[in-house]
Amino acid sequence: MFDDLERPPLDARYLSGRLVRPGSLWTQIDVLADTPSTNADVAKAAAEGAAEGLVVLTEYQSAGRGRLGRTWTTPPRSALLMSALLRPTAVDPAHWPWLGLLVPLAVAAAVRRVAEIPAQVKWPNDVLVEDRKLAGILLERIEGPAVVVGMGINVTLRESEKPHPAATSLALENAATTDRVTVAAAVLRELEARYRDWLDDPRALLPEYRELSATLGRPVRVELPDGTFLEGTARDLADDGRLIVDTPDGERTLAAGDVTHLRTSS
Numbered sequence: 001m002f003d004d005l006e007r008p009p010l011d012a013r014y015l016s017g018r019l020v021r022p023g024s025l026w027t028q029i030d031v032l033a034d035t036p037s038t039n040a041d042v043a044k045a046a047a048e049g050a051a052e053g054l055v056v057l058t059e060y061q062s063a064g065r066g067r068l069g070r071t072w073t074t075p076p077r078s079a080l081l082m083s084a085l086l087r088p089t090a091v092d093p094a095h096w097p098w099l100g101l102l103v104p105l106a107v108a109a110a111v112r113r114v115a116e117i118p119a120q121v122k123w124p125n126d127v128l129v130e131d132r133k134l135a136g137i138l139l140e141r142i143e144g145p146a147v148v149v150g151m152g153i154n155v156t157l158r159e160s161e162k163p164h165p166a167a168t169s170l171a172l173e174n175a176a177t178t179d180r181v182t183v184a185a186a187v188l189r190e191l192e193a194r195y196r197d198w199l200d201d202p203r204a205l206l207p208e209y210r211e212l213s214a215t216l217g218r219p220v221r222v223e224l225p226d227g228t229f230l231e232g233t234a235r236d237l238a239d240d241g242r243l244i245v246d247t248p249d250g251e252r253t254l255a256a257g258d259v260t261h262l263r264t265s266s
Contacts, residue, residue, distance in 0.1 A: 007077035007156055010057055011181050018185055025192040026084075027053035034076075036063035038083035039140055039150040046085050046146050057082040057184065061152075075161055078169070080153040080180050084191070087146045088199060095202035096147065097255065098241045100125045101209055103137045103149050106194045108212050110186035111135075111153075115175035120214035123234065123243050123259055127153070128214050131261055132168035153187070155180050203239050210237065215259060220245065222257040231262070 012031035019026045028051070035041055038056045045054055060076040074081070088096065107127045108119040111134065122128050127135035135153040142148060154169035156178050162168075170178045177183065197204040210216060215234045222230050222245065232247035243254045 008180075009059060009077065010184070012057075014181055015057075015184060015188075019188055025053050025195060026055055026188060027051045029055045030057070032056065032058040034058060034060040034062065037061060037150075038081055039138060039148050042083040042085050042148045042150075043140065043142050046142055046144055046148065050085055052085055052087040052146075054085040055082055055188065056084075073163070074152065074154065074157060077180075078155060078157045078161065080151070080155055080184055080187070082184065083148055083150040084188075085146060086149060086195065087144060088195075089145060091199060091202060093145070095240060096141070098198060098202055098205070099147055099149065100137065100139050101237075101241050102194050102198055102205060103139070103151060103191060104135065105205060105209055105212060106191035107135050107137070107151060107153060107187055109194075109208075110183065110190040111170070111175075113190075114177055114182055114186040115170050115173075117170070117173045117175050119212075121209065121212050122261070123213065123215040123237075124241075124256070129168055129173050131166065131214070132173075133164070133166055134168055134170070134173070149191075151187070153183065155183060206237060206239070213237075215243070215261065219262040219264060221260045221262055222254060223260075224254070224257050234259070 010031045012029055016029045020029060035058045038058050041056045058081050061081045104121045104125050104127050108121050111117060111119040117129055119134060120128050125137035126133055138150040140148045156171045157169035194205060218234055220234045230247055232245040234243055235246050236244045238244055238253055245252045
């Protein structure tokens, strides 16, 4: 299953040597050959008392999940699939939804830096290249209190392997690198930096998010958690990360929803 020479394995020793150091957020990095879900693995470890900073990566994930119960499957070694354990106990839980924005922001920044492609963030937690989906993020609160941060980044996904026409990968975007170890190290560095900024000030990331947002200023259609829809223009983010949408019936501030970017009329 893992004999594709164009898709080399992850190097756990290298990642640990670069990232697990005194004073670092990252305390342990494990690489699994396969697993149903890295989020489930990290949640189990958290329940057993694992320290903040545990990271689990896998070469293949058989039961990965995205937002709204959707599945996330990719060919072995074609994606960067990892989950991390965070315990932001010093921050008011009212601000924890910002983690769902912080993580894709870190992924986009890392991709822009090492892969040299113009990644952007789609509210609440996707990473796009133009309107093609490069990465998805899934956060789960668990007892502790703690948060498991899961992410799937398409790296060498081929045209014939795309699960959806709107999907893309670093390879399909002609990225400067498709080395998963390089991308993983960059993502974890950017995530640590933004996480520390957020711990100091939960609103600190608003300017960067606005700069890299693919959603703000766009006409959108939003499916709300109750199954209803609204349309309008995504105008801004509130301080707590909620999306402010101007609709024909007035301003709406949304804490959750599935956003579709609409084309502007010519």
